Structures are given as C-alpha cells and as structure tokens.
Amino acid sequence: RPPSTWRLFHIGTEAAPADPPPDVKTCPSPPLDPATDTSDASPQTTPKAKHTAENASSIPSFSLAEHESSDEEEDTLPPPSFPALNSAQRASSQPQIAPMAPPPKPSLMAPPPRPTSSSLMPPPTRTLPSNLRALPKPSTSLNVPSSGPLPNRGPVPHRGPPASNNSLAPQPMFKTPNPRNKVTLTPGHSPLDWANLQREGTNLSGVNSLVRVTPSMLKHNNGRKGKPAWSSYQGKVYNISPYLPYHPGGEGELRRVAGKDGEKLFMETHPWVNWENMLGECLVGVVVSEEQASRLEDMD
Numbered sequence: 001r002p003p004s005t006w007r008l009f010h011i012g013t014e015a016a017p018a019d020p021p022p023d024v025k026t027c028p029s030p031p032l033d034p035a036t037d038t039s040d041a042s043p044q045t046t047p048k049a050k051h052t053a054e055n056a057s058s059i060p061s062f063s064l065a066e067h068e069s070s071d072e073e074e075d076t077l078p079p080p081s082f083p084a085l086n087s088a089q090r091a092s093s094q095p096q097i098a099p100m101a102p103p104p105k106p107s108l109m110a111p112p113p114r115p116t117s118s119s120l121m122p123p124p125t126r127t128l129p130s131n132l133r134a135l136p137k138p139s140t141s142l143n144v145p146s147s148g149p150l151p152n153r154g155p156v157p158h159r160g161p162p163a164s165n166n167s168l169a170p171q172p173m174f175k176t177p178n179p180r181n182k183v184t185l186t187p188g189h190s191p192l193d194w195a196n197l198q199r200e201g202t203n204l205s206g207v208n209s210l211v212r213v214t215p216s217m218l219k220h221n222n223g224r225k226g227k228p229a230w231s232s233y234q235g236k237v238y239n240i241s242p243y244l245p246y247h248p249g250g251e252g253e254l255r256r257v258a259g260k261d262g263e264k265l266f267m268e269t270h271p272w273v274n275w276e277n278m279l280g281e282c283l284v285g286v287v288v289s290e291e292q293a294s295r296l297e298d299m300d
C-alpha cells in the first residue's frame with residue numbers, strides 16, 4: 001500500500017497540487033516549443049508534433065537511384081567464401097562434405113519364389129517319452145454318426161415273444177428290465193413305511209421276552225402252516241414275518257432264509273444293507289445249542 005503522502009491523479013481531470021509534498025520528487029518537464037504548443041490552457045497535455053521546414057530537413061531520406069548503383073558494385077564483387085579462409089573448419093584436413101546424392105528410386109522387388117514341395121522341410125517326427133504311450137490312431141470306426149443309434153451302445157434287448165423255433169435269434173443281455181430283481185411293493189409297504197413302523201415301538205418279534213433259540217426251534221419256525229418265520233444272523237434270531245411284505249427283493253426271496261441261518265445268503269445279495277437296523281424290533285432271542293439250552297433250563 002502506498003504511503004499516505006502519495007497522491008494519484010489524472011492529468012487534465014484533476015488539478016495537480018500547487019506545491020508537491022517535500023518528499024515527492026518531480027521531474028522537470030521539457031521546455032515546450034511555442035510553435036508546436038497548441039495547448040495554452042493546459043500545459044500538462046501531451047505535446048503534438050507539427051510538420052515544419054526544420055523538422056523536414058532533419059528526417060533522413062533514401063533515393064532509389066543511390067541504392068541501384070550500390071547494387072551494381074556488389075554484383076561485381078566475388079561471392080564470400082564459406083567457410084572463411086582462416087576458419088578452423090577450412091583448416092581441418094577433412095575433405096569437404098559432398099552434397100548427398102538423392103536416394104535411388106526404389107525399384108519393385110520381385111516376389112520370393114514359391115516354395116516347392118521338394119524344398120519344404122519334412123515335419124519333425126515326434127518322439128514320445130518312454131513313460132507315455134502313443135495315442136491310438138484315429139480310425140473311421142470312432143466317428144460318431146450325427147443320426148441313428150450310437151455305435152457304442154449294447155445290443156438292443158429283445159422284448160418280443162420268445163423265438164422258440166429260432167435258436168440263432170439274438171438273445172437279450174438282461175432277462176428282465178429289472179436287473180436287481182426289485183419288486184413292486186404293495187401300497188403302504190415302502191421302506192419308509194417300514195421305518196415308521198419300527199419307530200412306533202410296536203412289538204414285531206412275536207415274543208414277550210428274549211428267547212434262547214435252539215437249532216430245532218429255528219428250524220421249526222419256518223413261516224409255514226401259520227408258524228412265524230424266524231432267521232438267524234450272527235447268533236441272533238429275528239422274526240422276519242412282519243418284514244416279508246416290505247422286503248424290496250420280494251417276499252419269496254426273503255422266505256428262503258426262513259427257519260435257518262440267513263447270514264450267508266444275505267451277505268451274498270446285499271452286504272451294504274444293515275440287517276440289525278432293519279429288523280431291530282423283530283429280535284426274538286439268541287441262538288444256543290441244544291445242550292446249553294437244557295443246562296440253562298435246569299439252572300432255571
């Protein structure tokens with residue numbers, strides 16, 4: 001910010017102070033030429049130039065004729081030598097650089113010769129590592145037709161009537177459409193129904209308490225003539241009668257083990273089935289020998 005003693009003013013619009021402050025330096029204005037001075041009223045305005053004879057003489061002028069004569073003199077002079085005669089460039093022993101010749105016109109290259117079959121290298125032969133077997137060569141028999149029966153399927157099973165008179169007729173691969181011999185269970189006898197029946201806690205064994213079962217007793221309860229069907233498994237005897245209509249393999253299959261030890265046949269058919277879980281509520285007792293049974297009877 002300027003000091004307070006400074007004053008800014010516009011020439012001609014504001015009157016200059018009569019006496020400038022002592023600390024402000026003023027430049028002495030040049031003396032005005034009375035001939036050029038047209039501003040009598042305000043001497044501070046910019047002086048305007050006026051054409052006078054005095055002024056005209058002081059302005060330098062050039063004539064075209066003079067210039068032309070000097071040109072003629074210049075033309076007669078030899079051109080300046082470049083580089084200068086005493087320059088380091090000229091002093092150097094290197095020959096003067098010749099102007100570059102224009103590059104030769106590119107001529108169209110002839111196309112490379114086409115490789116002939118004889119000039120081609122044969123493809124490299126692949127050698128498989130010793131631990132890898134070579135893939136089988138593709139043959140037309142592996143091609144899968146887009147329509148029709150798939151070639152990798154087995155023979156179509158013969159579902160028509162048995163051709164008794166033609167022994168050479170193609171035999172079906174499976175005797176029945178149910179290879180696991182599962183039967184259609186009657187309504188209310190699904191595996192879930194059996195599971196629910198077991199959970200109810202109904203006595204399915206047919207006895208009030210666990211019984212010591214002798215071989216003769218087991219043989220006797222074979223499910224015929226109104227007798228219950230018992231079967232033993234790992235030393236325990238079960239009443240399989242209530243389970244007969246629930247057996248997925250059919251009642252007839254299950255009857256095969258009635259009155260005897262069923263472990264062998266059971267394990268041959270479906271070892272993944274848990275006998276004890278399936279028939280837990282059907283437990284009759286344990287197998288004992290005839291002697292053991294008589295001895296234990298005496299003790300009782």
Ligand code: HEM
Nearest residue numbers: 180181182248249253254256257265266269270273275278
């Ligand atoms: C007494 C004990 C038995 C019980 C608790 C029992 C239970 C079962 C069960 C739960 C299935 C269905 C298996 C599955 O769907 O995977 C089944 C199927 C079958 N069972 Fe039994 N079974 C018994 C004894 C037998 C016996 C002694 C035979 C044959 C002699 C037999 C023959 C079959 C057959 C043929 C099937 C259908 C095929 C299969 O599922 O593999 N079962 N049985």
